[in-house]
Amino acid sequence: MLLKVGSTGVVFQTSDQVAIALLGAIIGCVVLLFARPRLKIGPTGVAVRNLIGFKVIPWSEALGVSFPVGARWARLDLPDDEYIPVMAIQAIDKGRAVEAMDEVRDLIDRYRSKLA
Numbered sequence: 001m002l003l004k005v006g007s008t009g010v011v012f013q014t015s016d017q018v019a020i021a022l023l024g025a026i027i028g029c030v031v032l033l034f035a036r037p038r039l040k041i042g043p044t045g046v047a048v049r050n051l052i053g054f055k056v057i058p059w060s061e062a063l064g065v066s067f068p069v070g071a072r073w074a075r076l077d078l079p080d081d082e083y084i085p086v087m088a089i090q091a092i093d094k095g096r097a098v099e100a101m102d103e104v105r106d107l108i109d110r111y112r113s114k115l116a
Helices: 016-035 097-116
Strands: 038-042 045-049 053-058 063-065 073-078 082-090
Touching: 038 082, 038 097, 045 082, 063 082, 063 097, 073 097, 082 097
Parallel strands: none
Antiparallel strands: 038 045, 045 053, 063 073, 073 082
């Protein structure tokens, strides 16, 4: 790859090498987006970070979490039948997703009881 002139007669210019490095960096950044989802629960509310975007939902608006049958990931239930997807808890994780949902529900109950 770093050889500018190969035995096949192909000329690999410096610009080609730079372009391949930049393309690799872009692909790497896109792949790293899938490691971005997070769910944080604290006294101020629930913070949801998905592939793109970040929202902090105050306790007055967060009704709970659910994992509908056939869904790929959990969701944070909001008033008026609205929800925010929680990509941090995915169905493909199976047992770990169940444990995460139990822990999230426990934390929500703990913080909600402090508000009441």
